[in-house]
Amino acid sequence: MKKIDIMDVSIIIINYNSSSYTLKCIETIIKYTKSLTYEIIVVDNNSKTSELQDLKNGIENYTVKLIESKINLGFGGGNSLGYQFSKGKYLAFVNNDVEFLENSLLKLLNYIKTDSKIGCLGLPQINSNHKPFIYSYRQFQGISYQLFKQPKPYSYYSKLHQSDLKTPFEVDLVSGAFMFFKTEAYKACGGFDTNIFLYYEEMDIGERLRKSGYQTVFYPDGIFLHHLGKSSVNVKMKVEFTIAYLYVIQKNYSYWYYKTIQTILFFKYGMKALAKPKKYGQPFAIVAKGGNGLAYSLRVKN
Numbered sequence: 001m002k003k004i005d006i007m008d009v010s011i012i013i014i015n016y017n018s019s020s021y022t023l024k025c026i027e028t029i030i031k032y033t034k035s036l037t038y039e040i041i042v043v044d045n046n047s048k049t050s051e052l053q054d055l056k057n058g059i060e061n062y063t064v065k066l067i068e069s070k071i072n073l074g075f076g077g078g079n080s081l082g083y084q085f086s087k088g089k090y091l092a093f094v095n096n097d098v099e100f101l102e103n104s105l106l107k108l109l110n111y112i113k114t115d116s117k118i119g120c121l122g123l124p125q126i127n128s129n130h131k132p133f134i135y136s137y138r139q140f141q142g143i144s145y146q147l148f149k150q151p152k153p154y155s156y157y158s159k160l161h162q163s164d165l166k167t168p169f170e171v172d173l174v175s176g177a178f179m180f181f182k183t184e185a186y187k188a189c190g191g192f193d194t195n196i197f198l199y200y201e202e203m204d205i206g207e208r209l210r211k212s213g214y215q216t217v218f219y220p221d222g223i224f225l226h227h228l229g230k231s232s233v234n235v236k237m238k239v240e241f242t243i244a245y246l247y248v249i250q251k252n253y254s255y256w257y258y259k260t261i262q263t264i265l266f267f268k269y270g271m272k273a274l275a276k277p278k279k280y281g282q283p284f285a286i287v288a289k290g291g292n293g294l295a296y297s298l299r300v301k302n
Contacts, residue, residue: 008036009105010088010183013096014078016045019055021097021227026062028100035106041065043082045072074197075176083191091186095177097227098125107222108180111168119185119214120206122174125226133175133228137218140172140203141245143257146264157218171218173206177226185214193251200244207252235279242269242283246291262290 011029015022026040042059044052046069059066067081079093090112092105108121125133138153139145150156154165161169179202189208192201206216242265250258265287273284 005087007039007086007088008109009038009090009092010083010086011038011040011092011094011105012079012082012086013040013042013094014045014075014082015042015047015051015055015096016072016078017047017051018096019047019051019058022055023058025094025096025098025100026059026064029094030062032100032103033105034103036109038105039063039065039087041067041082041085043067043069043073043078045069045074045078073194075199076192076196076201077194079192080194083186086183089183091181091183093176093179093181095226098177099225099227101223101225104178104222104224105180108219111219112180112182115215115217117213117215118217119182119189119209119212120174120216121168121180121219122171122216123178123180123219123222123224125175125177125224127226127228130225133226135175137171137174140207142249142253143260143264146261146268165218166220168217168219168221170215171206172210172216173202174216174218175226176202178224182214185209185212188212189214196244196247198240198244200241200248204248204252207248235282238279238283239286242286243291246287250291262287 013022013025022042026042029040040062042055042064044055044066047055052068056066065085067085069078069081073081083091090109092108104123108123112118112121122137125136127133134152134154137157139150139156151159157169157171158165163169189205189212191205193204196204209216246258246262249261266284269280269284269287272280
């Protein structure tokens with residue numbers, strides 16, 4: 001067989017102690033993906049030995065490139081490592097707890113070629129109970145988002161575009177569970193920020209795509225299954241949310257914009273911390289001091 005040096009699509013999946021999900025994801029990709037050239041790259045984020053061995057055993061009969069990281073790099077770092085080994089003109093960053101239900105990549109590939117301005121595409125997702133996930137796309141979480149009660153994404157974008165949203169439409173960001181990039185756009189905006197261990201990567205890269213002259217577009221004529229809600233939103237997760245959010249705002253916006261966001265969160269989190277100190281005490285402390293870098297990140301515990 002002739003070696004293909006350039007693929008249509010490089011599919012990058014991160015595995016962390018969840019080989020059964022990863023193997024199911026790979027199985028469904030192979031089952032449904034036709035009429036294009038692709039490669040599957042799996043980055044193992046320092047899983048325990050038994051999980052890594054299960055993964056290796058499971059991919060023996062598949063053509064999969066396995067990259068083993070000696071540390072847990074998180075979402076951005078893991079995807080960035082996988083990208084270094086990719087050959088695709090387009091990139092699909094896919095959560096390992098995703099299952100394909102159709103030839104999604106061919107749909108996205110055909111559509112993204114129709115407009116040079118499109119840098120990233122997202123798709124509708126359903127959960128394990130086959131119910132639609134309303135946050136497959138959403139608006140940027142800036143000052144107005146924090147100050148005022150925000151409508152759900154459908155209401156926000158249908159009003160913004162004066163549309164029923166049955167055809168592709170521009171959004172601020174799409175879910176990180178399945179992001180389809182034009183490689184040149186991914187490179188132009190700098191790719192995922194490896195400083196972010198978990199959460200808000202979509203908001204960060206969506207904003208940088210916009211500043212680089214590209215659009216993030218939601219493509220409604222497709223679907224995939226995402227096994228959502230496998231980890232509870234505990235105190236550690238709330239801390240990680242806070243660290244990542246403040247970092248993204250500080251990085252992408254002016255000092256005064258950031259200070260305004262910090263002030264808003266100071267009062268919001270302060271009230272919550274008074275009512276539920278165990279739950280909101282740490283996040284409030286992080287907001288009060290203006291962020292923590294990696295000092296309280298889950299990165300240091302992995």
